[in-house]
Amino acid sequence: MLANVVVDQRKVYIDELTVVGVPIRTTDRAEEKGTGTIPAHWDMFYKQQMANKIANKVTGKMFALYTDYEASNPIEFTFALGYEVTPGGELREEMREFTIPAGEYMVFTTAIGPAKKVVLDAWSYIWEWSNRNERAFVLDFELYDERCIDPNFSQVDIYVSIKS
Structure with a gap:
Protein backbone atom coordinates (compact mmCIF):
# COMPACT_ATOMS: atom_id res chain seq x y z
CA MET A 1 0.00 0.00 0.00
CA LEU A 2 2.88 2.39 0.79
CA ALA A 3 4.18 2.58 -2.79
CA ASN A 4 0.77 3.41 -4.23
CA VAL A 5 -0.40 6.00 -1.70
CA VAL A 6 2.58 7.39 0.21
CA VAL A 7 5.88 7.53 -1.68
CA ASP A 8 7.97 8.62 1.31
CA GLN A 9 7.68 8.94 5.06
CA ARG A 10 10.31 10.39 7.34
CA LYS A 11 10.70 11.98 10.76
CA VAL A 12 11.71 15.65 10.76
CA TYR A 13 12.16 18.43 13.28
CA ILE A 14 10.64 21.78 12.37
CA ASP A 15 10.96 25.18 13.99
CA GLU A 16 7.88 27.07 15.12
CA LEU A 17 5.81 28.67 12.35
CA THR A 18 2.98 31.19 12.42
CA VAL A 19 0.09 30.64 10.02
CA VAL A 20 -2.92 32.89 9.48
CA GLY A 21 -5.93 31.02 8.24
CA VAL A 22 -9.68 30.82 8.01
CA PRO A 23 -10.94 28.17 10.49
CA ILE A 24 -13.99 25.92 10.74
CA ARG A 25 -14.96 23.18 13.24
CA THR A 26 -15.80 19.68 12.04
CA THR A 27 -15.53 16.02 13.05
CA ASP A 28 -13.64 13.05 11.69
CA ARG A 29 -16.87 11.09 11.27
CA ALA A 30 -18.59 13.79 9.19
CA GLU A 31 -15.54 14.13 6.92
CA GLU A 32 -15.21 10.35 6.48
CA LYS A 33 -18.91 10.03 5.58
CA GLY A 34 -18.69 12.86 3.04
CA THR A 35 -21.08 15.08 5.03
CA GLY A 36 -18.34 17.32 6.44
CA THR A 37 -17.53 20.91 5.67
CA ILE A 38 -13.93 20.70 4.45
CA PRO A 39 -14.67 20.52 0.68
CA ALA A 40 -17.03 23.52 0.91
CA HIS A 41 -14.39 25.38 2.95
CA TRP A 42 -11.84 24.88 0.16
CA ASP A 43 -14.38 26.21 -2.37
CA MET A 44 -15.15 29.28 -0.24
CA PHE A 45 -11.44 29.99 0.30
CA TYR A 46 -10.83 30.11 -3.46
CA LYS A 47 -14.07 31.81 -4.52
CA GLN A 48 -13.64 34.60 -1.95
CA GLN A 49 -9.91 34.88 -2.78
CA MET A 50 -8.99 34.61 0.90
CA ALA A 51 -5.30 34.15 0.05
CA ASN A 52 -5.22 37.75 -1.17
CA LYS A 53 -6.64 38.94 2.15
CA ILE A 54 -3.87 37.45 4.32
CA ALA A 55 -1.21 40.06 5.12
CA ASN A 56 2.52 39.52 5.68
CA LYS A 57 2.81 36.17 3.86
CA VAL A 58 6.29 34.64 4.09
CA THR A 59 5.97 32.39 1.02
CA GLY A 60 3.36 31.22 -1.48
CA LYS A 61 3.06 27.83 0.22
CA MET A 62 -0.46 27.09 1.42
CA PHE A 63 -1.24 25.24 4.64
CA ALA A 64 -4.26 23.11 5.56
CA LEU A 65 -4.20 22.83 9.37
CA TYR A 66 -5.83 20.29 11.67
CA THR A 67 -5.77 21.35 15.32
CA ASP A 68 -7.72 21.93 18.55
CA TYR A 69 -8.49 18.21 18.71
CA GLU A 70 -11.13 17.11 21.23
CA ALA A 71 -10.83 13.44 22.12
CA SER A 72 -14.51 12.73 21.79
CA ASN A 73 -16.37 10.28 19.62
CA PRO A 74 -16.46 11.53 16.95
CA ILE A 75 -13.17 13.47 17.18
CA GLU A 76 -13.84 17.20 16.84
CA PHE A 77 -11.16 19.45 15.41
CA THR A 78 -10.47 22.81 13.80
CA PHE A 79 -9.57 22.84 10.12
CA ALA A 80 -8.05 25.98 8.62
CA LEU A 81 -6.64 27.06 5.28
CA GLY A 82 -3.95 29.71 5.30
CA TYR A 83 -0.38 30.85 4.81
CA GLU A 84 2.76 31.25 6.89
CA VAL A 85 3.10 34.87 7.99
CA THR A 86 5.37 37.07 10.03
CA PRO A 87 3.70 37.10 13.49
CA GLY A 88 1.62 39.97 14.79
CA GLY A 89 0.09 41.21 11.57
CA GLU A 90 -3.42 42.54 11.14
CA LEU A 91 -6.16 39.90 11.06
CA ARG A 92 -9.49 40.08 9.30
CA GLU A 93 -12.51 39.12 11.41
CA GLU A 94 -12.90 35.63 9.87
CA MET A 95 -9.21 34.78 10.32
CA ARG A 96 -7.16 33.40 13.17
CA GLU A 97 -3.44 33.21 13.89
CA PHE A 98 -2.16 29.66 14.55
CA THR A 99 1.20 28.57 15.91
CA THR A 109 4.61 12.49 0.89
CA THR A 110 1.65 11.57 -1.28
CA ALA A 111 1.76 9.92 -4.66
CA ILE A 112 1.29 12.25 -7.64
CA GLY A 113 -2.26 12.68 -8.91
CA PRO A 114 -5.47 14.66 -8.36
CA ALA A 115 -4.92 16.54 -5.09
CA LYS A 116 -8.26 15.54 -3.54
CA LYS A 117 -7.64 11.85 -4.21
CA VAL A 118 -3.96 11.62 -3.22
CA VAL A 119 -4.55 13.53 0.02
CA LEU A 120 -7.56 11.41 1.04
CA ASP A 121 -5.66 8.21 0.18
CA SER A 130 -1.66 5.65 13.73
CA ASN A 131 -2.81 2.25 14.98
CA ARG A 132 0.86 1.27 15.40
CA ASN A 133 2.44 4.65 16.20
CA GLU A 134 1.72 7.45 18.65
CA ARG A 135 0.36 10.66 17.21
CA ALA A 136 0.45 13.71 19.46
CA PHE A 137 -2.82 15.20 18.12
CA VAL A 138 -1.46 18.71 18.68
CA LEU A 139 -1.39 20.17 15.18
CA ASP A 140 -1.10 18.38 11.85
CA PHE A 141 -0.89 20.04 8.46
CA GLU A 142 -0.77 19.56 4.72
CA LEU A 143 1.74 21.68 2.81
CA TYR A 144 0.80 22.75 -0.70
CA ASP A 145 3.81 24.09 -2.62
CA GLU A 146 5.00 24.37 -6.23
CA ARG A 147 4.23 20.66 -6.73
CA CYS A 148 0.53 21.54 -6.46
CA ILE A 149 0.18 24.13 -9.21
CA ASP A 150 -1.86 21.67 -11.28
CA PRO A 151 -4.63 20.28 -8.99
CA ASN A 152 -4.89 17.18 -11.22
CA PHE A 153 -1.17 16.42 -11.00
CA SER A 154 -0.18 17.27 -7.42
CA GLN A 155 2.04 15.94 -4.68
CA VAL A 156 1.49 17.03 -1.06
CA ASP A 157 3.48 16.66 2.16
CA ILE A 158 1.40 15.84 5.24
CA TYR A 159 3.02 16.62 8.60
CA VAL A 160 1.69 14.67 11.59
CA SER A 161 2.66 15.69 15.12
CA ILE A 162 4.17 12.76 16.99
CA LYS A 163 5.07 12.05 20.57
CA SER A 164 8.80 12.42 21.14
Whole structure:
Protein backbone atom coordinates (compact mmCIF):
# COMPACT_ATOMS: atom_id res chain seq x y z
CA MET A 1 0.00 0.00 0.00
CA LEU A 2 2.88 2.39 0.79
CA ALA A 3 4.18 2.58 -2.79
CA ASN A 4 0.77 3.41 -4.23
CA VAL A 5 -0.40 6.00 -1.70
CA VAL A 6 2.58 7.39 0.21
CA VAL A 7 5.88 7.53 -1.68
CA ASP A 8 7.97 8.62 1.31
CA GLN A 9 7.68 8.94 5.06
CA ARG A 10 10.31 10.39 7.34
CA LYS A 11 10.70 11.98 10.76
CA VAL A 12 11.71 15.65 10.76
CA TYR A 13 12.16 18.43 13.28
CA ILE A 14 10.64 21.78 12.37
CA ASP A 15 10.96 25.18 13.99
CA GLU A 16 7.88 27.07 15.12
CA LEU A 17 5.81 28.67 12.35
CA THR A 18 2.98 31.19 12.42
CA VAL A 19 0.09 30.64 10.02
CA VAL A 20 -2.92 32.89 9.48
CA GLY A 21 -5.93 31.02 8.24
CA VAL A 22 -9.68 30.82 8.01
CA PRO A 23 -10.94 28.17 10.49
CA ILE A 24 -13.99 25.92 10.74
CA ARG A 25 -14.96 23.18 13.24
CA THR A 26 -15.80 19.68 12.04
CA THR A 27 -15.53 16.02 13.05
CA ASP A 28 -13.64 13.05 11.69
CA ARG A 29 -16.87 11.09 11.27
CA ALA A 30 -18.59 13.79 9.19
CA GLU A 31 -15.54 14.13 6.92
CA GLU A 32 -15.21 10.35 6.48
CA LYS A 33 -18.91 10.03 5.58
CA GLY A 34 -18.69 12.86 3.04
CA THR A 35 -21.08 15.08 5.03
CA GLY A 36 -18.34 17.32 6.44
CA THR A 37 -17.53 20.91 5.67
CA ILE A 38 -13.93 20.70 4.45
CA PRO A 39 -14.67 20.52 0.68
CA ALA A 40 -17.03 23.52 0.91
CA HIS A 41 -14.39 25.38 2.95
CA TRP A 42 -11.84 24.88 0.16
CA ASP A 43 -14.38 26.21 -2.37
CA MET A 44 -15.15 29.28 -0.24
CA PHE A 45 -11.44 29.99 0.30
CA TYR A 46 -10.83 30.11 -3.46
CA LYS A 47 -14.07 31.81 -4.52
CA GLN A 48 -13.64 34.60 -1.95
CA GLN A 49 -9.91 34.88 -2.78
CA MET A 50 -8.99 34.61 0.90
CA ALA A 51 -5.30 34.15 0.05
CA ASN A 52 -5.22 37.75 -1.17
CA LYS A 53 -6.64 38.94 2.15
CA ILE A 54 -3.87 37.45 4.32
CA ALA A 55 -1.21 40.06 5.12
CA ASN A 56 2.52 39.52 5.68
CA LYS A 57 2.81 36.17 3.86
CA VAL A 58 6.29 34.64 4.09
CA THR A 59 5.97 32.39 1.02
CA GLY A 60 3.36 31.22 -1.48
CA LYS A 61 3.06 27.83 0.22
CA MET A 62 -0.46 27.09 1.42
CA PHE A 63 -1.24 25.24 4.64
CA ALA A 64 -4.26 23.11 5.56
CA LEU A 65 -4.20 22.83 9.37
CA TYR A 66 -5.83 20.29 11.67
CA THR A 67 -5.77 21.35 15.32
CA ASP A 68 -7.72 21.93 18.55
CA TYR A 69 -8.49 18.21 18.71
CA GLU A 70 -11.13 17.11 21.23
CA ALA A 71 -10.83 13.44 22.12
CA SER A 72 -14.51 12.73 21.79
CA ASN A 73 -16.37 10.28 19.62
CA PRO A 74 -16.46 11.53 16.95
CA ILE A 75 -13.17 13.47 17.18
CA GLU A 76 -13.84 17.20 16.84
CA PHE A 77 -11.16 19.45 15.41
CA THR A 78 -10.47 22.81 13.80
CA PHE A 79 -9.57 22.84 10.12
CA ALA A 80 -8.05 25.98 8.62
CA LEU A 81 -6.64 27.06 5.28
CA GLY A 82 -3.95 29.71 5.30
CA TYR A 83 -0.38 30.85 4.81
CA GLU A 84 2.76 31.25 6.89
CA VAL A 85 3.10 34.87 7.99
CA THR A 86 5.37 37.07 10.03
CA PRO A 87 3.70 37.10 13.49
CA GLY A 88 1.62 39.97 14.79
CA GLY A 89 0.09 41.21 11.57
CA GLU A 90 -3.42 42.54 11.14
CA LEU A 91 -6.16 39.90 11.06
CA ARG A 92 -9.49 40.08 9.30
CA GLU A 93 -12.51 39.12 11.41
CA GLU A 94 -12.90 35.63 9.87
CA MET A 95 -9.21 34.78 10.32
CA ARG A 96 -7.16 33.40 13.17
CA GLU A 97 -3.44 33.21 13.89
CA PHE A 98 -2.16 29.66 14.55
CA THR A 99 1.20 28.57 15.91
CA ILE A 100 2.66 25.39 14.48
CA PRO A 101 4.76 24.23 17.43
CA ALA A 102 8.42 23.39 17.02
CA GLY A 103 8.99 19.66 17.36
CA GLU A 104 9.13 16.31 15.67
CA TYR A 105 6.71 15.45 12.91
CA MET A 106 6.28 12.45 10.67
CA VAL A 107 6.06 13.66 7.08
CA PHE A 108 4.12 11.59 4.56
CA THR A 109 4.61 12.49 0.89
CA THR A 110 1.65 11.57 -1.28
CA ALA A 111 1.76 9.92 -4.66
CA ILE A 112 1.29 12.25 -7.64
CA GLY A 113 -2.26 12.68 -8.91
CA PRO A 114 -5.47 14.66 -8.36
CA ALA A 115 -4.92 16.54 -5.09
CA LYS A 116 -8.26 15.54 -3.54
CA LYS A 117 -7.64 11.85 -4.21
CA VAL A 118 -3.96 11.62 -3.22
CA VAL A 119 -4.55 13.53 0.02
CA LEU A 120 -7.56 11.41 1.04
CA ASP A 121 -5.66 8.21 0.18
CA ALA A 122 -2.66 9.36 2.22
CA TRP A 123 -4.85 10.21 5.23
CA SER A 124 -6.34 6.69 5.07
CA TYR A 125 -2.79 5.35 5.19
CA ILE A 126 -1.91 7.71 8.09
CA TRP A 127 -4.93 6.52 10.13
CA GLU A 128 -3.72 2.93 9.65
CA TRP A 129 -0.19 4.01 10.59
CA SER A 130 -1.66 5.65 13.73
CA ASN A 131 -2.81 2.25 14.98
CA ARG A 132 0.86 1.27 15.40
CA ASN A 133 2.44 4.65 16.20
CA GLU A 134 1.72 7.45 18.65
CA ARG A 135 0.36 10.66 17.21
CA ALA A 136 0.45 13.71 19.46
CA PHE A 137 -2.82 15.20 18.12
CA VAL A 138 -1.46 18.71 18.68
CA LEU A 139 -1.39 20.17 15.18
CA ASP A 140 -1.10 18.38 11.85
CA PHE A 141 -0.89 20.04 8.46
CA GLU A 142 -0.77 19.56 4.72
CA LEU A 143 1.74 21.68 2.81
CA TYR A 144 0.80 22.75 -0.70
CA ASP A 145 3.81 24.09 -2.62
CA GLU A 146 5.00 24.37 -6.23
CA ARG A 147 4.23 20.66 -6.73
CA CYS A 148 0.53 21.54 -6.46
CA ILE A 149 0.18 24.13 -9.21
CA ASP A 150 -1.86 21.67 -11.28
CA PRO A 151 -4.63 20.28 -8.99
CA ASN A 152 -4.89 17.18 -11.22
CA PHE A 153 -1.17 16.42 -11.00
CA SER A 154 -0.18 17.27 -7.42
CA GLN A 155 2.04 15.94 -4.68
CA VAL A 156 1.49 17.03 -1.06
CA ASP A 157 3.48 16.66 2.16
CA ILE A 158 1.40 15.84 5.24
CA TYR A 159 3.02 16.62 8.60
CA VAL A 160 1.69 14.67 11.59
CA SER A 161 2.66 15.69 15.12
CA ILE A 162 4.17 12.76 16.99
CA LYS A 163 5.07 12.05 20.57
CA SER A 164 8.80 12.42 21.14
